[in-house]
Amino acid sequence: xxxxxxxxxxxxxxxxxxxxxxxxxxxxxxxxxxxxxxxxxxxxxxxxxxxxxxxxxxxxxxxxxxxxxxxxxxxxxxxxxxxxxxxxxxxxxxxxxxxxxxxxxxx
Amino acid sequence: xxxxxxxxxxxxxxxxxxxxxxxxxxxxxxxxxxxxxxxxxxxxxxxxxxxxxxxxxxxxxxxxxxxxxxxxxxxxxxxxxxxxxxxxxxxxxxxxxxxxxxxxxxxxxxxxxxxxxxxxx
Numbered sequence: 231x232x233x234x235x236x237x238x239x240x241x242x243x244x245x246x247x248x249x250x251x252x253x254x255x256x257x258x259x260x261x262x263x264x265x266x267x268x269x270x271x272x273x274x275x276x277x278x279x280x281x282x283x284x285x286x287x288x289x290x291x292x293x294x295x296x297x298x299x300x301x302x303x304x305x306x307x308x309x310x311x312x313x314x315x316x317x318x319x320x321x322x323x324x325x326x327x328x329x330x331x332x333x334x335x336x337x
Numbered sequence: 338x339x340x341x342x343x344x345x346x347x348x349x350x351x352x353x354x355x356x357x358x359x360x361x362x363x364x365x366x367x368x369x370x371x372x373x374x375x376x377x378x379x380x381x382x383x384x385x386x387x388x389x390x391x392x393x394x395x396x397x398x399x400x401x402x403x404x405x406x407x408x409x410x411x412x413x414x415x416x417x418x419x420x421x422x423x424x425x426x427x428x429x430x431x432x433x434x435x436x437x438x439x440x441x442x443x444x445x446x447x448x449x450x451x452x453x454x455x456x457x458x
Contacts, residue, residue, distance in 0.1 A: 274430075279443065324442075326385065
């Protein structure tokens with residue numbers, strides 16, 4: 231079975247910092263990867279799909295990259311609203327798999 | 338939007354049917370899915386159904402116990418759950434697959450607020 235991992239599991243940063251989160255797949259998955267932001271008590275919110283396409287309405291400080299087995303989510307200049315948990319998500323025609331999440335906290 | 342309902346407290350071995358009512362988009366053109374989140378844990382995909390309802394897929398953890406279905410005439414999706422276990426306790430979200438072709442293979446671009454299922458004696 232395909233497994234998704236994320237690193238780090240927790241990252242501490244300050245407003246204005248640049249942060250990168252990594253997601254790795256146990257098999258090659260082309261670019262079939264999405265990123266979500268989730269805040270406590272709220273539903274997840276789609277940020278990026280197809281590894282690097284920014285969802286409509288998402289600020290341009292969010293960017294995604296990667297192909298195959300290693301992917302990144304970068305937030306270029308952290309804003310107070312960005313402190314949340316981030317999940318990667320692989321999708322294909324018969325299954326979906328989420329990574330375990332990365333918690334971004336204020337330093 | 339998506340609005341889930343049907344969550345409840347149920348005993349182990351019991352059954353429950355969740356509903357997800359859709360509005361504001363062409364429901365019949367999109368696949369929809371269920372994703373759950375146990376308290377304090379991460380997201381876990383449960384099931385997805387194609388736009389026509391002709392294709393359904395399940396996570397191994399629920400295969401044979403859960404059944405996904407939809408009624409396109411009423412813009413509603415369902416999750417029938419039987420043989421419930423303590424490990425099924427979670428907030429269940431419905432989510433829209435962001436692919437106008439109706440394929441289940443894409444990201445989830447719209448989520449409901451979830452309905453809570455608690456399995457306990």
